[in-house]
Amino acid sequence: MWNQRFADAGDAFVFGEQPNHFLAAEAHRLPAAARVLSVADGEGRNSVWLATLGHRVHAVEFAPAALVKAAAFAGRRGVEVEFERADVLDWAWPEARYDAVVAIFIQFAMPAERPRLFERLRSAVKPGGLLLLHGYTPQQVEYGTGGPPDPSHMYTEPMLADAFADMEILSLRTYEQEIHEGTGHDGRSALIDLVARRR
Ligand SMILES: C[S@@+](CC[C@H](N)C(=O)[O-])C[C@H]1O[C@@H](n2cnc3c(N)ncnc32)[C@H](O)[C@@H]1O
Numbered sequence: 001m002w003n004q005r006f007a008d009a010g011d012a013f014v015f016g017e018q019p020n021h022f023l024a025a026e027a028h029r030l031p032a033a034a035r036v037l038s039v040a041d042g043e044g045r046n047s048v049w050l051a052t053l054g055h056r057v058h059a060v061e062f063a064p065a066a067l068v069k070a071a072a073f074a075g076r077r078g079v080e081v082e083f084e085r086a087d088v089l090d091w092a093w094p095e096a097r098y099d100a101v102v103a104i105f106i107q108f109a110m111p112a113e114r115p116r117l118f119e120r121l122r123s124a125v126k127p128g129g130l131l132l133l134h135g136y137t138p139q140q141v142e143y144g145t146g147g148p149p150d151p152s153h154m155y156t157e158p159m160l161a162d163a164f165a166d167m168e169i170l171s172l173r174t175y176e177q178e179i180h181e182g183t184g185h186d187g188r189s190a191l192i193d194l195v196a197r198r199r
Contacts, residue, residue, distance in 0.1 A: 016182035019049035034099035044070025051079035145187030
């Protein structure tokens with residue numbers, strides 16, 4: 001389904017070419033030349049932007065059509081990103097490798113898959129490193145402006161506070177905002193952000 005969606009879009013970027021607003025606002029927290037993992041990176045808008053800032057970015061994504069577009073996008077922007085095709089629900093996740101793990105709209109995970117995925121996100125961060133996680137709250141289903149139609153895929157503050165309780169939570173907030181990220185995320189949206197540091 002995802003691969004078809006990216007292929008059908010042709011040269012257009014389903015989620016746009018600009019980095020996600022939460023990532024753009026929080027990237028100042030990264031150290032210089034940080035080693036960053038972008039999880040389910042899509043067409044590269046986030047990984048390529050991070051690379052333009054001088055970060056060393058590893059991007060994993062399972063849709064080949066997205067990876068082709070992302071690699072071409074990196075070339076156009078004159079940066080290098082290590083792109084890897086992987087199913088993040090079944091990947092040999094590195095342990096304690098990254099200064100930051102970036103997970104933007106990865107709500108494809110079923111509720112039963114989420115605890116393991118969250119644990120992988122957490123354990124891939126180096127001690128002292130950051131997790132930047134962004135997605136929708138269940139209210140997003142009423143807006144229908146992006147994301148899965150199933151509220152059980154969405155996040156709440158108690159859910160994230162509990163899942164990442166052993167990290168230092170630097171910011172956890174829900175809010176509503178108009179977003180325009182290609183045709184994929186377009187309109188008033190019910191959002192949630194987490195910034196957490198591994199102890
Ligand atoms: C809503 S898009 C977000 C893409 C990107 N993070 C962004 O913000 O532009 C979700 C992405 O997850 C990818 N994806 C879905 N299931 C995946 C899996 N099991 N492993 C890796 N990537 C997956 C899709 O192909 C798609 O690129």
